Amino acid sequence: MKKTAAARAAAAARSNADGVCRENDTRLRAIIEQVQPQVDAGRFSIKRAVGEFVLVEADVFTDGHDAVRAVLQYRKAGEPGWTEVEMSALVNDRWRAGFRVEQLGRYEYTLVAWTDHFLTWRREFERRTDLPDIMLALQVGAHLLESAAERAVAADAKRLRESARAWLQVKDPESARETVLERDVTELATRYPDRRFESRLERVLSVIVDPPLANFGAWYELFPRSTGSSAAAHGTFRDCEARLPYVEQMGFDIVYLPPIHPVGRVRRKGPNNTLTPGPEDPGSPWAIGAKEGGHREIHPQLGTLEDFKRLVARARERRLEIAIDIAFQCAPDHPWVEAHPEWYRFRPDGSVQYAENPPKKYQDIYPFDFETEAWQSLQKELTGVVLYWAEQGVRIFRVDNPHTKPFPFWERLICEVKDRYPEAIFLSEAFTRPKVMHRLAKLGFTQSYTYFTWRNTQHELREYFTELCLTPSREYFRPNVWPNTPDILPEYLQIGGRAAFMTRVVLAATLSASYGIYGPAFELMEHQPREPGSEEYRDSEKYQIRHWDLERSDSLAPFIARLNQIRREHKCLQRNRSLRWLNIDNEQMIAYAKVLPEADDAIVVVANLDPYHTHSGWLELPLAELGIEPHRSYRMDDLLGGGSYLWDGPRNFVRLDPHGTVAHVFLLRKHVRTEHEFDYFM
Numbered sequence: 001m002k003k004t005a006a007a008r009a010a011a012a013a014r015s016n017a018d019g020v021c022r023e024n025d026t027r028l029r030a031i032i033e034q035v036q037p038q039v040d041a042g043r044f045s046i047k048r049a050v051g052e053f054v055l056v057e058a059d060v061f062t063d064g065h066d067a068v069r070a071v072l073q074y075r076k077a078g079e080p081g082w083t084e085v086e087m088s089a090l091v092n093d094r095w096r097a098g099f100r101v102e103q104l105g106r107y108e109y110t111l112v113a114w115t116d117h118f119l120t121w122r123r124e125f126e127r128r129t130d131l132p133d134i135m136l137a138l139q140v141g142a143h144l145l146e147s148a149a150e151r152a153v154a155a156d157a158k159r160l161r162e163s164a165r166a167w168l169q170v171k172d173p174e175s176a177r178e179t180v181l182e183r184d185v186t187e188l189a190t191r192y193p194d195r196r197f198e199s200r201l202e203r204v205l206s207v208i209v210d211p212p213l214a215n216f217g218a219w220y221e222l223f224p225r226s227t228g229s230s231a232a233a234h235g236t237f238r239d240c241e242a243r244l245p246y247v248e249q250m251g252f253d254i255v256y257l258p259p260i261h262p263v264g265r266v267r268r269k270g271p272n273n274t275l276t277p278g279p280e281d282p283g284s285p286w287a288i289g290a291k292e293g294g295h296r297e298i299h300p301q302l303g304t305l306e307d308f309k310r311l312v313a314r315a316r317e318r319r320l321e322i323a324i325d326i327a328f329q330c331a332p333d334h335p336w337v338e339a340h341p342e343w344y345r346f347r348p349d350g351s352v353q354y355a356e357n358p359p360k361k362y363q364d365i366y367p368f369d370f371e372t373e374a375w376q377s378l379q380k381e382l383t384g385v386v387l388y389w390a391e392q393g394v395r396i397f398r399v400d401n402p403h404t405k406p407f408p409f410w411e412r413l414i415c416e417v418k419d420r421y422p423e424a425i426f427l428s429e430a431f432t433r434p435k436v437m438h439r440l441a442k443l444g445f446t447q448s449y450t451y452f453t454w455r456n457t458q459h460e461l462r463e464y465f466t467e468l469c470l471t472p473s474r475e476y477f478r479p480n481v482w483p484n485t486p487d488i489l490p491e492y493l494q495i496g497g498r499a500a501f502m503t504r505v506v507l508a509a510t511l512s513a514s515y516g517i518y519g520p521a522f523e524l525m526e527h528q529p530r531e532p533g534s535e536e537y538r539d540s541e542k543y544q545i546r547h548w549d550l551e552r553s554d555s556l557a558p559f560i561a562r563l564n565q566i567r568r569e570h571k572c573l574q575r576n577r578s579l580r581w582l583n584i585d586n587e588q589m590i591a592y593a594k595v596l597p598e599a600d601d602a603i604v605v606v607a608n609l610d611p612y613h614t615h616s617g618w619l620e621l622p623l624a625e626l627g628i629e630p631h632r633s634y635r636m637d638d639l640l641g642g643g644s645y646l647w648d649g650p651r652n653f654v655r656l657d658p659h660g661t662v663a664h665v666f667l668l669r670k671h672v673r674t675e676h677e678f679d680y681f682m
Contacts, residue, residue: 025197027196027197028197028198028199029062029063029066029115029197029199030060030061030062030068030070030113030114030115030198030199031059031060031061031062031113031199032058032059032060032070032111032113032199032200032201033058033059033060034057034058034059035056035057035058035111035201035205036056036057036058036472037054037055037056037472037475038205038475039442039475039476040442041203042203042204042205042206043442044442044443044476045106045205045206045207045208045476046205046206046207046208046475046476047207047208047210047214047446047475047476047478048101048207048208048209048210049209049210049211049212049214049215049216050101050102050103050104050209050210050211050212051100051101051102051212052100052101052209052215053098053099053100053101054074054098054099054100054101054107054109054207055096055097055098056072056087056096056097056098056099056109056111057090057094057095057096058070058087058094058095058111059093059094059095060087060093060094060095060111060113061093062115065120066115066116066117066120067115067116067119067120067123068113068114068115068116069086069087069113069114069116069119069190069193070086070087070095070097070111070112070113070114071084071085071086071087071097071111071112071113072084072085072087072097072098072099072109072110072111073085073109073110073111073112074099074107074108074109074110075107075108075109076103076105076106076107076108077105077106077107077108077206083099085097085098085099087111101207101209103209104209104210104211104422104423105208105209105418105422106206106207106208106209106422107206107207107209108204108205108206108207109204109205109206109207110200110201110203110204110205111200111201112195112198112199112200112201113198113199114193114194114195114197114198114199115197116190116193116194117144117194118141118144118145118148118189118190118193118194119190121137121140121141121144122141122180122186124137125137125141125180134176134177135176138167138168138170138176138180139167139168141167141180142164142165142167142168143164144189145160145161145163145164145167145185145189146160146161146164147194148160148188148189148192148193148194149161149164149192151192151193151194152188152191152192156188156191156192159188160185160188160189160192163185163188166179167179167180208418208444209422210422210423210425210446211423211425213253213254213321213396213425214425214446214447214478215478215513215514215574215575216513216514216567216574216575217253217254217513217514218251218252218253218254218509218514218515218516218564218567219252219253219254219256219323219427219480219482219514219515219516219517220247220250220252220254220255220256220516220517220519221256221257221258221485221486221516221517221518221519222240222243222247222255222256222257222519222520223235223257223258223285223486223541223545223546224236224237224239224240224257224260224302225282225285225299225301225302225545226541226545226546226547226548227239227240227242227243228545228547230547231545231546231547232545233545234282234301234302234545235302235545236301236302236303236307237302237303237307237308237310237311238303238307240255240257240311241310241311241314244314244315244318244320245318246550246557247320248318248319248320249557249561250523250557250560250561250564251560251561251563251564251565251567251568252320252564253319253320253321254320254321254322254323254396254516255315255320255321255322255323256323256324256325256396256398256516257322257323257324257325258285258286258325258486259285259286259288259324259325259327260285260298260299260302260308260324260325261285261288261289261293261294261295261297261298261299262288262289262290262291262292262293262294262297262298262299262300263282263283263284263285263287263288263290263299263331264283264287264288264289264290264330264331264332264333264334264364265283265290265331265333266331266332266333266364267287267331267332267354267363267364268281268283268284268287268331268364269281269283269284269287269363269364269542269543270543270544271539271543271544272530272536272538272539272540272543273530273536273540273542273543274543275363281543281544282543282544282545283364283543284364284542284543285299285325285542286325286327286329286362286365286400286542287331287362287364287365288327288329288330288331288334289330289331289333289334289335289336289337290331290333290334291333291335293335294330294334294335294336295328295385296385296388305392308392309392309393312392312393312394313393321395321396322393322394322396323394323396323397323398323425323427324389324394324396324397324398325397325398325399325400326385326386326397326398326399326400327399327400327401328368328382328385328400328405329355329362329365329366329367329368329400329401330365330366330368331364331365331366332352332364332366334366336381337352337366340374340377340378340381342372342373342374343368343369343372343374343377343378344366344367344368344369344372345367345369345371345372352366353367354366354367355367355404357401357404367404368382368405370405370406370409379409379412379413382409382413383412383413383416383417386413386417387416387417387420390417390420390421390424395421395423395424395425396424396425396427397424397425397426397427398427398429399426399427399428399429399445400429401429401430402428402429402430402440402445403428403430403432403436403437403440407439407440407443410440410443410444410445411443411444414426414443414444414445415444418444424446425446425447426444426445426446426447427445427446427447427448427449427480428440428441428445428447428448428449429449430448430449431449431451431488437449437477438473438476438477441473441476441477441478442476442477446478447478447479447480447514448477448478448479448480449480449482450464450468450479450480450481450482450512451464452464452479452481452482452483452507452508452511452512453481453482453483453484453485453488453490454490456492456609457587457609458587458588458589458590458609459587461507461511461590462581462590465511465512465579466581468512468576469576469577469579470577470579474576474577478514478576479512479514479576480512480514480515480516481508481511481512481514481515481516482508482515482516482517482518483501483504483505483507483508483517483522484517484518484521484522485518486518486521486537486540486541486542487535487536487542488535489526489527489529489535489536489537490535491535492504492611493525493527494527494528494529495527495611496611496612497525497527497611498525498554498556499608499611499612499658499659499662500611501522501525501556502556502559502662502663503607503608503609503611503658503662503663505517505522505556505559505560505563506563506605506607506640506662506663506665507590507607509560509563509564509566509567509573510563510567510573510592510594510603510605510665511579511592511605512576513573513574513575513576517560520548520550520555521537521541522556523555523556523557523560524548524549524550524552524555524556525554525556562639562640563640563665566603566639566640566665570594570601570603570667571596571599571601572594572595572596572599572601572602572603573594573603575594575596578594578595578596579592579593579594580592580593580594580595580622580625582604582619582620582621582622583619583620584606584617584618584619584620584654585617585618586615586616586617588608588609588610588613588615589606589607589608589609589615589617589654589656590605590606590607590609591604591605591606591607591619591654592604592605593605593621593626593668595625595626597627602626602667602668603639603665603666603667603668604621604636604664604665604666604668605663605664605665605666606619606654606656606663606664606666607656607662607663607664608656608657608658608662608663610658611658611662612658613658614655614656614657614658614659615655615656616653616654616655616656617653617654618651618652618653618654619651619652619653619654620650620651621647621650621651621652622650623649623650626668627670628668628670631649632670633646633647633648634646634647634648634668634669634670635647635668635669636664636666636667636668636669637666637667637669638664638665638666639665639666639667640663640664640665641661641664645666
């Protein structure tokens with residue numbers, strides 16, 4: 001790698017210097033095509049986290065038989081100079097190089113290629129056999145060395161000129177061949193190529209570099225108002241502080257709080273979404289705004305701004321981050337409704353149509369009119385809301401229903417926030433059509449909710465996680481999978497009992513590098529729907545305060561804590577690209593591996609998808625891919641359930657009982673059998 005300030009200056013001077021349109025300049029013979037990674041021809045950035053590697057490939061070729069060279073150029077956005085990395089040829093005109101991103105923010109990269117006259121000459125020289133041809137070629141080669149000397153620094157220029165003179169003095173063909181093929185001269189000449197007619201990729205591509213939590217983390221959602229000492233007590237931020245050790249012990253990284261703002265009183269919802277609340281019913285936190293204030297204020301029963309900032313600080317002391325909900329909508333009595341009626345769409349009778357997502361109706365919420373003539377002031381105010389909470393120390397934002405707002409709105413908002421706070425993370429809660437979800441991810445959302453909640457069969461899971469982890473969309477779409485949310489109690493959890501909850505959290509925690517649960521409803525296995533056929537919880541926390549018995553003996557908290565510990569100890573579970581599907585001859589089971597060869601880390605997961613019945617099957621492992629020699633035994637340590645197993649060959653038998661062990665999370669250890677081994681592995 002080297003900085004190319006001189007090369008950049010020369011390239012700038014060459015650009016259109018002769019008045020010829022570079023696109024039509026026949027001297028620009030190198031072609032660059034099929035560059036990966038890039039998103040929509042470079043319209044959007046790819047994504048990486050700090051410390052990750054960006055591996056770039058492209059087709060690079062030219063007409064005829066001349067030698068081609070290519071370099072990858074990259075820099076932190078805003079830097080004046082490029083760093084260059086020489087690309088290596090693969091096969092069929094495919095080339096590759098890479099770079100590591102070390103800082104938050106935006107990086108840029110592009111490709112440059114040219115036909116290399118010296119390398120072309122040297123390759124042809126090796127084929128020459130006739131004396132006249134050899135001696136004439138020596139003269140041509142000496143001229144190329146002189147040309148390289150003009151571009152070289154002082155010491156190298158001297159050496160190149162000396163070599164050029166030596167070549168011209170050679171009389172014997174055999175001596176000529178030995179002289180020309182000296183490696184150090186070739187390396188020196190190629191260090192200073194003639195790049196007057198280099199071709200450059202049409203546009204500069206970019207990488208958004210996020211903090212490590214953007215790639216790997218476990219989210220825990222809780223309602224602050226339900227952290228009080230009893231069902232009658234409205235929880236506070238101080239109560240949330242007291243809950244932090246519990247969340248920490250389970251191994252989560254992020255504590256996500258639903259909206260913490262004043263709740264509207266007009267059209268307030270009561271328990272189970274009723275339209276007739278009682279005087280003490282707290283309403284839905286997503287109905288934001290009342291006489292106490294709106295999106296920049298805190299619900300007075302939760303505490304003060306200082307209490308909130310203290311919670312953020314106390315969480316960080318435990319290596320936890322506080323995420324808050326960004327819900328751009330208003331209760332009818334939000335101060336903005338009176339102060340800025342131009343931000344809403346009024347009907348002929350003077351009313352505002354409440355928000356709907358058929359069949360769901362949100363009578364307590366007014367949506368914004370993003371087509372208003374006052375769209376600029378609306379954009380400024382809403383962007384200011386996010387910046388305000390960032391100033392209070394928040395860096396992670398879960399965004400409610402972003403698909404109901406314009407794409408350009410989010411692109412501009414996220415760009416403005418990340419310009420000031422490049423460590424900010426935005427999670428898109430968009431359970432909507434695939435193309436809409438993907439567009440939101442492209443334009444800047446760091447992570448995205450997924451359809452995992454409704455994918456239950458082996459076929460569904462394999463197909464979906466292949467899309468998420470093993471296709472080009474992984475360059476911009478970071479999945480965050482949730483088995484449940486306050487809005488979604490899927491049928492599998494309603495009817496599957498304890499085994500269903502255990503299976504789903506194993507899948508979430510091991511299939512995806514980022515996952516979350518809505519607790520304590522999840523670890524306490526809340527499974528009663530509001531009514532048959534509904535995905536709404538009975539007595540949902542969205543509409544009432546709940547008191548949870550965290551000390552229940554049947555809680556899944558220890559099980560979840562073990563899963564999160566395994567995730568932290570094994571880097572292969574911290575990458576989505578490490579996923580490898582494994583064959584198992586039972587459709588009621590699923591098997592996959594997470595493999596990170598450079599870390600010598602391999603986890604194999606086998607799960608029973610049927611929460612009612614015991615299932616067994618023959619599992620096939622690709623031994624060569626896993627680095628296991630044929631006819632050698634290897635050890636499988638069950639990190640979740642305990643125990644070790646000695647396996648031989650690619651096919652091995654697995655049996656899982658949902659009333660005991662719903663899944664194995666194996667650590668694969670390469671192993672050689674000894675004569676006393678059977679006494680140990682019983």
